[in-house]
Amino acid sequence: MSEETCSLSRVGRRASEPVRLTCYAVFVLSIVFTAFITSGIGQFHIPYKTILGLWLSPFDETFLTDVDERIRYIVIHVRLARVCLAVAVGGALALAGAVYQGILRNPLADPFTLGVSTGAAFGASTAIILGMGGIHFLSLSALPAAAFMGAMVALYLVYLLGRIDGRLHTTTLVLAGIIVSTFLSSLISLLKSLNEDSVSTIVFWIMGSLSGRSWVHVALILPYLTIGCFTIFYFSRELDILSLGDIQAQQMGVDVQKIRFWLLLIASLVTAAAVAVSGVIGFVGLVVPHLVRLLIGPRHRSLLPAVFLAGGLLVLIADTIARSLLASGEELPVGVVTAILGGPFFCYLLLHRRKYLQL
């Protein structure tokens, strides 16, 4: 009897392994497939055969015969760069969302809970109003830098407000995030009303877009993403244990305060970097961790890689839709598309999986 239950339990534990690996594989293949499809979409028509040839050219020079340099530039430096940025930004936001939900022990937390996005939007708006949007350095506009600085300022304010007796409490942190966000939002509205010419630029930036981004932007986000991924995976076991509550985690040997501080800082830096290059793309960080948790369970060591891939995939798909939906060739803000895709899913969670959300 006991042997039977034991083997059963072993099945229960190991069964998730193939599911997990299948998930990773499906996500990776979908990303590659969507990237390929999206590379052929655009005002400048390029046949898929040429794209495949260009993609494979680093491995085999023979594919690179008689391809126009202009086409090569568009495929590699415009479309592929944009694909990579979409995956990086989506992965970063989803990963940060998973960390926020784990650390704040709140299913409704997302990368913007602590006011990082509003801070970035405030920084960017200020730069736009001051006319710094046109200033360029190394083919990079001043906006990402201003947005990143705004995010840091907001984060620091939240940290100061959310600390009580030198400790970070989850509820106070969330409250501080809401307060700082609301305050900065009203400042953004003030800026908008002061200078009506810039309103559309500000609004478009806030809604998030990947249009006109290049490898420079990928290079900007990459260091944060690399360090962030490493740190977050490093603490994946602690993230599991934190879901038992602060006191239990502490009693099991987790230095709760230290880990909460570092993980929040890292996740916020990753978010800030993503927001700085792409604007505010909502819903990815909220919805993707939940979706993946339903698929492969809450264990962070297996969850986090899948969350990263799924986030990247979602933004890539959203961006493809954003730039191909309107027949006129104009682009929609990608943040609008993610919200339209993510909203119904969250409604489903709320209506049918309330127990899962523990509401």
Added chain:
Amino acid sequence: MIRVRDLRCGYPGHEVIRGVSFDVMRGEFVGILGPNGSGKTTLLLALGGILPILEGEVGIHGSPLGKFKPKDLARRMAALCQNPEIRFPFPCEEIVHMGRYPHQKRWQMENPYDAAIVKRSMEITDTLDLSGRLITALSGGEQQRVLMAKALAQDTPILLLDEATSAMDIHRKLQIFQVLERLSSEKELTVLTVLHDVNTAALFCRRMIFLKEGVMVADGPTEEVLTEETLEVVYRTRVLIYEPEGTGKRQVVFLPGRVERS
């Protein structure tokens, strides 16, 4: 094993424990009792290094608590707190595995020794049949059993329990306490448990500490301190103590009405 001297601690602006001293030896089974707000939980949190100590000292194994890193402390002392709130739907077996955390190095694969301890802890708490179930889908009593298994998997010489069996039915409660009693006498596990149920405490705790308003009212072997006088002082309720035949243990009946003695 545990040494507490003139301990004062509490929350900002509200001192809960106001000067408590005692020693606990290896293998003791101590019940901490007292009315609501008497400081039982606070005392346990201070012993576990969760609450900062305002004055006095707490030491285990001859060193003050502050000297231990969280992981070192967790290898010496496991604790279960009141009302844990578990956030994500982990399978129960995964929860018990988390108990091995303080013994594991980072990136280390789980070794057979860990797996064996997890299995044994689940066996003795009778939770093997829950292993594949999700912790969030269990009843309160079942959750407490899984968390008990997790605390035992932590494999520490000291165990601090705060109402860790409060939601269990009588059968499960007695089962768990029998396991603890056996571990205490056979493996010299030191158990400190906060309990509201005086009768369960009377059956299993060999020593009792009574707290009231943050000070110690009584401390000693159960047969010496579990008296009508002590209980009436602590709970301000009339009590009757009797010894059911053949048990050799005292049991208590609380009666409505005012205390006659003062």
